[in-house]
Amino acid sequence: MELQTKQLTPEAILIHINGRFDAAVVEQVKRLWIENEEVHFVITDLSETTFIDSIGLATLVSGLKTTRQRGGELILLKPTEPVKVILELTRMNIVFKIAPTLEEAQAFLKPL
Amino acid sequence: MTDRTLVEAIAYKKRIAELEAELEEMTVALAQAWDQLVPFLQDAPTQATSTLDIVPVLESIIAAIDARMGAVYLKQDDEWFTIPSEIVNVRVFYKHFDQLESGQTIHIHNIPAWHGRPTHWMFMPILINGKTVGAIGVGLEEDERQFTALDARVLTRMTERAASQIVAANLVESQAREAQIAREMQIASLIQRSIQPLTVPHLPALELTAHWQPAATVGGDAWGWVMQPSGQLACFILDVAGKGLPAALGAVSLHTALKMALRLGLNPVDALSTVNNEVYEPYTNAGLLATATVITIDPGSGELEHANAGHTPTLARIGNRWSLWNASTPPLGVLPEITPQSEYRLLESGDLLICYSDGFSEIETQHGFWGTHGLLRAIPDQIAGANLAVQEILAAVEHLPNYGAAADDQTIMGLSFL
Numbered sequence: 001m002e003l004q005t006k007q008l009t010p011e012a013i014l015i016h017i018n019g020r021f022d023a024a025v026v027e028q029v030k031r032l033w034i035e036n037e038e039v040h041f042v043i044t045d046l047s048e049t050t051f052i053d054s055i056g057l058a059t060l061v062s063g064l065k066t067t068r069q070r071g072g073e074l075i076l077l078k079p080t081e082p083v084k085v086i087l088e089l090t091r092m093n094i095v096f097k098i099a100p101t102l103e104e105a106q107a108f109l110k111p112l
Numbered sequence: 113m114t115d116r117t118l119v120e121a122i123a124y125k126k127r128i129a130e131l132e133a134e135l136e137e138m139t140v141a142l143a144q145a146w147d148q149l150v151p152f153l154q155d156a157p158t159q160a161t162s163t164l165d166i167v168p169v170l171e172s173i174i175a176a177i178d179a180r181m182g183a184v185y186l187k188q189d190d191e192w193f194t195i196p197s198e199i200v201n202v203r204v205f206y207k208h209f210d211q212l213e214s215g216q217t218i219h220i221h222n223i224p225a226w227h228g229r230p231t232h233w234m235f236m237p238i239l240i241n242g243k244t245v246g247a248i249g250v251g252l253e254e255d256e257r258q259f260t261a262l263d264a265r266v267l268t269r270m271t272e273r274a275a276s277q278i279v280a281a282n283l284v285e286s287q288a289r290e291a292q293i294a295r296e297m298q299i300a301s302l303i304q305r306s307i308q309p310l311t312v313p314h315l316p317a318l319e320l321t322a323h324w325q326p327a328a329t330v331g332g333d334a335w336g337w338v339m340q341p342s343g344q345l346a347c348f349i350l351d352v353a354g355k356g357l358p359a360a361l362g363a364v365s366l367h368t369a370l371k372m373a374l375r376l377g378l379n380p381v382d383a384l385s386t387v388n389n390e391v392y393e394p395y396t397n398a399g400l401l402a403t404a405t406v407i408t409i410d411p412g413s414g415e416l417e418h419a420n421a422g423h424t425p426t427l428a429r430i431g432n433r434w435s436l437w438n439a440s441t442p443p444l445g446v447l448p449e450i451t452p453q454s455e456y457r458l459l460e461s462g463d464l465l466i467c468y469s470d471g472f473s474e475i476e477t478q479h480g481f482w483g484t485h486g487l488l489r490a491i492p493d494q495i496a497g498a499n500l501a502v503q504e505i506l507a508a509v510e511h512l513p514n515y516g517a518a519a520d521d522q523t524i525m526g527l528s529f530l
């Protein structure tokens with residue numbers, strides 16, 4: 001697994017998860033919004049995520065709740081087919097905003 | 113030999129004699145110092161958790177090198193002990209303590225003591241794995257002698273001893289902590305095992321069976337059944353995301369809540385919705401979510417209701433055709449309110465339902481995840497009864513190439529209409 005982050009704006013970060021999104025990476029991902037209260041928007045790039053397990057899903061939900069409490073949002077960007085299948089099977093696809101491109105994901109970022 | 117070389121030779125010989133005498137004096141002093149150390153060290157504890165435990169070592173150093181004062185400092189709790197008590201304001205030492213990180217002895221001069229006279233101190237860091245965890249120092253009045261190399265040597269060796277006392281204490285403490293955690297995990301495991309049904313209902317037309325296996329001492333999976341006031345059988349399977357104690361606690365509380373809701377006669381949709389309302393806030397605070405499938409069935413008529421909140425699809429063999437009953441709502445704890453949808457069926461003889469946790473579908477095989485298809489392939493076409501179907505699935509898992517211990521909790525529940 002490889003995790004990359006990019007500050008898009010002072011309030012928005014882009015997280016790119018390459019490989020498996022599971023227990024091995026969740027603490028690292030959570031820290032990105034827990035330790036920085038300025039983070040209101042998180043775009044999670046799942047375009048190279050090969051698998052997500054229930055702990056990965058719980059982490060995304062935790063990020064969604066945290067960002068919404070701050071008046072922001074957590075957006076999923078371009079999930080791969082295996083990830084899309086899991087989101088659909090668990091009906092989590094109705095919980096998250098899912099964007100096919102970075103431009104469309106960035107459209108969800110609104111001024112606070 | 114010239115006069116000059118003769119003079120030089122005599123001078124060298126004299127110097128050698130002086131050095132030999134000094135060495136002999138040092139050897140005697142060292143022997144005396146160690147002799148003085150012994151009685152103190154016999155009383156010294158082998159483990160140190162506070163400065164008080166290091167005091168015997170400090171006393172021995174003071175005696176061995178004939179110092180006037182001593183101080184021991186432990187960084188973790190910012191704890192000091194001085195001999196005599198409170199002889200100096202120890203705060204003045206802090207600005208010099210950055211130098212301790214070098215691991216070398218440091219000398220600090222002109223420290224006013226309470227008796228009004230200036231003192232000078234020699235400190236040695238207490239090092240554990242190269243990290244400074246504290247310091248031991250000895251003090252003399254400024255107008256007394258200087259600390260010697262022998263004094264520094266004694267201080268170094270005794271500080272190493274203090275370090276080993278702290279290491280021993282840390283080891284004992286961590287062993288005690290580990291034992292306590294193991295005991296607590298064992299209790300959690302017993303509680304979790306106690307909520308999994310030991311028996312299944314004996315109903316003429318229904319066969320209910322299950323297998324529950326946590327991957328570690330405790331896990332996030334559970335299953336259960338209850339007879340409702342209407343005479344219907346209600347059964348459920350649940351999976352709290354995660355492993356270990358947090359998931360187990362979540363599973364135990366969810367199991368209890370679902371069982372209560374069903375015992376009161378709620379249908380699968382209402383049971384899931386009601387329980388979700390209750391767990392939403394605690395799950396949000398704990399970062400948890402849980403998937404669950406609930407089924408109620410009339411043992412007489414075979415009338416069945418099924419609702420799935422984020423759980424793996426139920427495998428349903430109805431009239432010899434397999435279909436998947438997917439989740440109709442996200443897992444519990446994700447949204448403040450959920451509105452699951454029911455699947456209604458009238459079961460007939462030979463119909464079979466299999467509910468399972470992702471510990472089965474996410475088994476990694478040589479060709480990727482075992483998946484729903486793996487489970488379906490494991491069930492022979494004309495198999496009769498839920499118990500045989502579940503046994504076939506478990507046997508197929510055992511026979512998967514390179515399959516070792518389960519990486520995730522595995523729970524499977526089967527229900528068939530006879």
